[in-house]
Amino acid sequence: MPSRPAIVLAAVLRAFKPLARLLLRHGVAYPAFAAALKQVFLEAAVEELQRAGKKQTDSAISLLSGVHRRDVRNLGRLDSERIAVEAPMNMASQVMSRWLTDPTYLDDDGQPLALDRAGFDALVTAISSDVRPRAVLDELTRLAMAEEGDDGVRLLAPGFVPRQGFPEMAALLGDNIHDHAAAAGANIEGEGNYLEQAIFAGELSADSVKQLHTVSAKAWRQAFKTVMREAQARFDHDRQNASPAERIHRARFGAYFYACDDHERPS
Template sequence: MSEPTDPVPSADGSALHGPVARLLRPLVRLLVQRGITFPALTNLLRELYVNVAEYDFALPGKEQTDSRVSLLTGIHRKEVRRLRGAGAPVSPVPATVSRTSRIIARWLAAPDFTDPAGRPLPLPRTAEGGAPSFESLVASVTKDVRPRAVLDEWLDRGVAALDEAGRVQLLEAAYLPRGGGEPQLYYFGRNLHDHLAAAVENVVGPSPRFFERAVHYDGLSDGLAARLEERAREIAMEALKQANAEAHTACAEDAGGRHRWNFGIYIYREAVAPPGAETPDPAQVERGRTP
C-alpha cells in the first residue's frame, strides 16, 4: 500500500465540483426529506474531515498533530482538538439484517436446500433423520434464535409463505428490506459506500483497481426504457444468484481472514428533458431502484 501524502491542490481541482454536485443531489434530497438540516450535515462533515485527515493521511513514524489536521482540513485547531479521537460514525449491522441475509443466501446456494436447477426448495417446517427442513436451514446458520420465531417474522414481512402442504416457500430471491427503516438504511449506507469507494480508488490510483462499468443509452421511448429495465433486472438477478452460489461453495473451504467482498449491481432510469426544454417535474419522473 502506498504511503499517505498531503493532498496537493491541482489545477483541475475545480473539475470535481460538477461531478460531486451531481452525486450529492439525490443524497441532499433524502436529507431534506428526512429533516436533516444543513447545519446538522455540516457538523457531521466536520467530524468526518477530522477523522479522515487524522487516520487516512497520517505519515508513518510521525505523530499526527492538531496543526497538521487543521492544515489538511481547513478546520480551526480548537475544533480539531475537540473532535480528534472521536472516530468516524459507524452503521452497525442490525441483527435481523445479518441473520436474514445469511439464511436466504444459504437457502439459495446450498445443494441441500435447492433443486437441480438451483431454485430454492419449498421446505417442511421440520423433518426427521436430518432431511432438509426450514428448521435445519435456520439451525445451520444460527443457534441464537428459534426457527419458529424466524418463520413468524418472515411470514409477517412477506419474505416467505406457506403452501397448501404447509411447506415454507421463499418469496424473495434476495433480502429486500423496505419502508426506510434501519435494515434498509443499513444497506443504503453499505452499498453506496462500497460503490463510491471503488470509484474513488479508481480515480486516485495509478490504474483502475476495481471493476466498475455501466451500459447506458439516451433518447429512449417510455416503452423501450421500461423493457430494458425489466430485462436488466432478470440479468442482474441471475448474476447475483450465480455469484452467491460460487461464493457460498468457496467459503466452505476457506480458512477465513479479515477481508470482506461485495458484488453489487444497480439499475436506474429517469425521464430527462431534451436540450433547451424545461426540466420535467421531479414528481413525474420514474425512478429505478437499486437491488
C-alpha cells in the same frame, strides 16, 4: 483547465444531489447535515493518516480535515442505532444467501424450496447456533422476505432487499452507495482496478426504457445466482481452511438501473 480539487469536488457534488434530495424529503436540512458531516471528515482524515503511516494527533487530524480541534475529541462516537440495525440483518442475509445457493435447499430448477420448520431450523443452525431460528424467521417475516404457511417457510424475494423496515432499507442504501463510491474512488486514484461499469442509452421512448428495465432485472437475477453461489463456496472454504486472522476481507457485487426524462438533467 480546472484544478484536481475543483474537478473532484464537482464530481462529488454531482453524485451527492440525489442524496441531498433524500435528506430533505426526510427532514434533514443543511445545518444538521453539515454538523453530522464533521464526523465523516474526521474519520476519513484518521484513515488517510493511517494509510500514510503518520501519527493521528488532534492537530494532524484537524489540519487535514479542516475541522476545528474542539470537534476532534468527538471522533470516537458510536452510532448505536446503526449497530442495532446491522446485527439482525447480517444473520438474515446469511440465511438468505445459503437458501438461494445451497443445492440442499433448491429444487431441480434451482429455485428455493419451501422448508418445513425442522428444515428451516437446520438451515439457521448450520450457519450459527448463537441465534434462535424463530428469531431469524420473525426477522425475515417482518421484512416481507419470507412467510410461514401450511406448506412451510418459503421465500418471497429473490435477493436480500427488505420490502419493509425503513431502517434496514436505509442501511442497505448506505452500504451499497458507500462501496460503489469506494470502488470508483480507488479506480480514479489508481489504487485499484475494480469492476465499475455502466451502459448508457439516450433518445428512448418510455416503452423502450421499460423493456430495458425488464432485461436488466433478468440479467441481474442470473448474475446474482452465479456470484452468490461462488461467494457462498468461498465463505465455506475459508471457514474450513483459513484462520480468523486471514478472514478479514469483504466484497460486494451489485447492479443498478435508473431512467429519467432526458429534458431534465439526470440527477
